[in-house]
Amino acid sequence: MVAIGQITEATRGGEALLRARQRAALLPDLLVEARRIVATVTSGWHGRRRRGAGENFWQFRPFVDGEPVSRIDWRRSARDDNVYLRDREWEAAQTVWLWADPSLSMLYRSQGAIVSKESRALVLVLALAELLSRSGERIGFPDVLDPISARNAAERIAGALATGRPASGFPSGDRFKRFSELVLVSDFLDPMDALIERIDHLSRRGVRGHLVQIADPAEVAFPYSGRTEFRDPETGAKLTAGRAETLREEYRALFDARRAHLADHCRHIGWSHVFHLTDRLASEPLLALHGRLSGQFQPAGQRA
Template sequence: MASIGHIVAPTPTGEVLSRAQARARLVPDCMVEARRIANTVISGWHGRRRRGIGENFWQFRPYSDGESLARIDWRRSARDDHTYVRDREWEAAHTIWLWADLSPSMMYKSTFGAVSKESRALVIMLALAEILARSGERIGCPGVMEPVSARNAAERLATALIHAPLAEGLPQTAMIRGFSDLVLIGDFLDPADEIMARLGPLARRGLTGHVVEIADPAEETFPYAGRTEFTDPETGERLTAGRAEALREDYRRAYLARRETMGAALRQLGWTFTPHRTDHLASEALVAVHMYLSGMPAAERHGGIGRAQKASS
């Protein structure tokens, strides 16, 4: 997933070794920061509430054709002209798959960002793992760690990430069964139609998705001026602009249009979309995803996403 910047791509062998060493140094610090943020966010939260098989009442909702008549609550239905069923709270352990993009473009950090995109993605991912592990959820990472339900799941994930092979693009998901949650954290700078071509089939398989887009402030504002050379950190391709400021408006228009297109397409799938900048607090994105996983109603969820997009623009 390409990014903008002034990074010269090293040789393939040197790149693999350099990135592996950089990740090994980065992950422990990210785990410390993730735990600190998780301790702040987790206060007062005792797990997710979802509809499903359980003993506790959750909500009334309109009856749908094909459902068992035994689920109809006749007392509630007698109050008006509609037929309602009684839903119960979901109590079984749930599998949540967490994934962070660790491709070269995520290493980008401008002078305007607090940390690299890679560092922020790892912190959000590990903090979410810490919170979910304390709630008894099963946590996995596609291609990196099989789902586990353990208090130290976040530490186990951090260790697995250090030893995981370098991978490009979106994760392989053949191992993920339907009716799981999938949290994807990355910069998602590829064309929106290409990304949705990969994500659409996942939604049709029954997965509930939550996409967190990590952006460096410079990627949104394009603060460059004068003669500037831009290097794609993944392909090594270069673009030299004689007057970079002349590109600013067209660039911003295209960048924000890509985000809006992808966000709208994800919402049509019933997924959530959270744009996040590295000059903002990591806890902002963490709280947003936490609320979506907790079962916030769709109307409120979409409203919150719209406000987040507007604020970050």
Template sequence: MASIGQIVEQTPGRDALARARQRAILVPDCMVEARRIANTVIAGWHGRRKRGIGENFWQFRPFTEGESLSRIDWRRSARDDHVYVRDREWEAAHTVWLWADMSPSMMYKSTLADVSKESRALVLMLALAEILARSGERIGCPGIMEPVSARNAAERLATALIHAPLTTGMPDTVMIRGLSDVVLIGDFLDDADTIMEKIAPLGRRGLRGHVVEIADPAEEDFPYSGRTEFIDPETGQKLVSGRAESIREEYRTAYLARRDALGEALRRQGWSFVPHRTDQLASQALVAVHMYLSGMAPGSERGSSR
């Protein structure tokens, strides 16, 4: 996503081949980290479970007249004076589309963080895929992977990401139909109106959405002082400040106002908004998004922001 007015410290611009190679190297490590984090936050099934046709055992219940005798579980019935039927579970799985921004601005990592925004976004996306796949949900990625319902959906998504072409900006969502969930992960540094112009049509189509804003701590705290050169990683535009500390408060006010405006616009649309810093535990954002997907809003939508 375009980074209007982003403050960065790194060298801008890499060709598409170099970016593709970097992502291919990054994804396997992110998959390992994603599985580790997913294992720490899984708490029961996300899928809606009820009696019906399926492969997994659900419950025993008394046999009622008129049912097929083939459904009787004779071993369980032999334990007492009642005849029992072995019900199986029906999983009302739906589709969750996951997307992470891979624009150049996501490569940023200041000295205040251990990982880049890109790395954190990939970890969160793959960890969500791991949790949702274990819950029996169908997982897809717009323009990269058609929805699949499989225990190894996260691994399949990681493989698809390695071989996917590089794209910038919001994903193509014409293939998303029905009552699906959409999880968008990125830095979302454009102004709120520009972002909502792209997101609002999804809401009008009845899609339930969740936005995770990834921020480097330096982007939020602006720890710079003295003569500092800032470079936009997507345009190469430079800004030199003789006394960077003199604009700290004005910058922070504008940065947080942009975030508040985006969060409010998303909530009016009925979407959730989770701000997350790369110097915090990935599990914090993962738990928040999973709760929203499960229909249980966390205590505070800004809990992961300082």
């Protein structure tokens, strides 16, 4: 183990190269797993229906002052005392950016978890790419793959991740256009002030965001006891607790407060937030994301 304060750029570069090779070896299996998950949820996946300038009927909804009278459906309105508009379904392809956090903290996997946080994040991104590409959406991955509209989008993302190296850190947002959508899958363990600042920057650019916060079950339960050494995978800093169990109650309170704060902020700016544990099925957050991307209301902070 490298001593604290002696982690050099060469060391980081060697670790990054090793991790890139490990990810490349893992991606074919993750793609297979993503397609298996897609097969289990396809029956409940109806594409992304949004109000817009299409030709297909979507829904009737109550008339609101200021909307064009020409869109009133008089036949439907004659059935009761309300006035209804006839909405059509949006048919133009939208750009959906998908991002899985490449941070070192995502490698963590406790004994109670099915997979690492990184593996689950990549599976979710690939499964979502598979599903969205079937609906004709344009899919992109920041710094890895420019937006494409292709049936094999998931395979191309996997190939790009296997041969390239995603940039570390939160997406800058320079490539995201107004009204595009961004799905961020991460443990979101960065300092909260910096994280909120980055999210707000994207929101001000007109990006509609969806956060999937992934956690290992041990990060929630804090099952440690006795003398325990904790190590920050990003910096190498260490903390030794003589009796780790004495920290459990305070840790859980801080963790829950942090998660609630992030969910509340997403709700405030009109973004969505889903919390997911890696000992749960990957199909759960995938279906929750479908609801948000389809424009269906689900409270921010939903647990999946």
